Amino acid sequence: MSSLIFLLLRSAKNTFLELLRKPAQLVLWVFLIATFGGVILLSLFTRQSAENFADIIWLKGILLALILVFVVVAIQKGLSNGDVIFDMNDVNLLFVSPVSSRLILMYGIVRMAKMAFWAGFFILFQSNSLGRNFGVGFDAVLLVLLGFILAVSMLQILSLLIYSLTNGRPGRKLAVRLIAAAVFLPLITYLGLQLIGTGAPLPALENTLRSPLAAWTPVAGWASEGTVALITGDMGSGLLFLGLLVLTGVLLILYIALSNPDYYEDVLVATETAFEKKRDMSRGQFNTEGSLTKKVKVSKTGIGGIGSSAIFYKHMRESFRANRLGLWGLPSILAILGAALFSLFLRGEDGGIIILLQTLMWMQIFFIGTGRGLQELYMHYIYLIPGSSFPKIVWSNLEIAFRVLVESLAIFWIAGLIMGEPVLLIVAVIAVYTLFSFLLLGINYLSLRWTGADISTGFMMFIYTIAVAVIMLPGLVAAVFIGSMFGENGVLIGLGILALWELVAALGCFALSEGILHHCDMPVAKTGKQ
């Protein structure tokens, strides 16, 4: 046992010392902690009048939906490789050591709880918005985090158990799928009946959330009900549901430890897969399609183009091979459906399409990196192809430019029609969204050019996010200021100004990052320990 405690404590100490040796990371952490402190202070001093607060049941709904996503992921992981609770160094050093496998499992679970905390870390930054929307304090935020950590930790154990019970047994896998469907079927049926009964989505959702079925739905229901009960002061319900979560987790651990002390094989595949994925990324294989086990059918073959344009045609071939719809795969369809659903809720609300635009722009900041153009920078080919830098960059980003343009046309026309927005406003919103993506690409290249790509991925993301905020600020200020002078047409004019600023700023970024392929190191995804 002492060796495992030594490992945990020494790892924590070395992580801290490593942080002190890297000033950039230290600054990032200080900034993060300062932001966190600021959020707490803000939540303490900015209380709004009670009539503005939404019903706490919607907080339960948000938590339920969030944990449901983790439930689905945990079951899927359990049915494929299991969850990652160990690192490769644990496998190589601990598993072969004379330490009891049950103690090693406990060590894995402690590390897993740490991962669950980091997964829920973003909740701590929601203090202000939770206070503003639901009138709750920072204590409630901590309770939400507690419920989330308990649920995610329990799901990781469940995932491990599912893998150990179903590995190589298709019959059992089917049984797990059927059981999972059966567990959530009552809640879905109840929601459907409520929709038919009330004829409106919001009341149907509210009735479902208030029903005992939602509270008793395993994991997601228990965690959301227990957390909200504690927030509202209902200690009995709170302790009952969170206790149920803890008890289930303990029973699962006991089952694994007592029935299957030789669980090493069950955790090995997930650990090795995660290790190889990280290693491939650090070697330039940034494309996640490489690690997908899905069988890809090769029908049409061949690549078009000549010189730099071959990069674009190669991307087209890869995209059509990855998705039947080519550039617009499942994520695009989900984005369109999600936006349509969101529009149903925003229908009749003033400025609904602007709220949708804001949300999608936030998401785009982080999704723009999924384009093949930026991923190309992590491989050597684009650097070695004869030709100047600029055409290679342009051709390698055409794929994502097309994808965003067509996605935004579909998303905002459908949403605009649902919300009954004027045509000109829809066109302006499409322009702002599409040009924002163009600007994000420019900022990405500028960040790489400016830093020489010689920094960690996390710090690069930090610089990129700050750069987006700084570069967008003048455009936003001008749009709001000038738009406010034009009364009824102000929104349209403001959007026009913002679109124009995005175009100018994007061109500026591309101009400043000229020669990036010659003036920065080929970036390496610094994925931490492997």
Added chain:
Amino acid sequence: MIDVQDMTKKYGKLAANDNITLSVEGGELAVLLGPNGAGKSTLIKSICGLLRFQGSVTIGGHENHTTEAKCILGYVPEFPVLYPLLTVAEHLEFIARAYRLDAWENRAEELLRRFELDDKKMKLGKELSKGMQQKVSVCCALLPQPKAVILDEPLVGLDPHGIRELKAVIAELRDSGCALLVSTHMIESVEENWDVTYIMVKGRIARVCRRTDIAAGQSLADVYFAITEGEGREGAR
């Protein structure tokens, strides 16, 4: 053909390559040896234009970032990185189109046959083993018929047939006038054909050794261990 003058590459305060000067002429096989962390891969990536550096690197008299230099340079990276959703044949087609090659099909067929990949043409990059990926990587580098080829640990992961073929290809390239720079830990694999060896230690070239410099009965391994295991580091530059 490959000319490196006073090249320094720093990561913060650490000099991964410190004032390196080397040259490889056409028809010459230069071997880059050194212990782990000596800076061999950094030097190779800098020569290929993948890293920034201070100093000068030219390929065939052209600065390494120019189109002229890229047209005559072939590079086999330490770890093969293929496009997971392109077939083996499409990798070669992509290179042919990007490099604007004419009548490349027969050459591609010949390379695939030599490396026993002719029956794997329709396999996707992600379906290949590491060794096969390495073979495709070699084929991609050699397809444009480069005049200078840089290979970073090219034999790692190859099966015996692949090793034999690659050694034969390297010999043929040298005989045809191509300049070759090979980084390897498998000293015996280059023992037959090497012309000049650069032994790197801690980011610097500790010794330049020509085949004519070594005494009868002395092997390249003897020279290497004499430098890296402390029997004097003469010739450091």
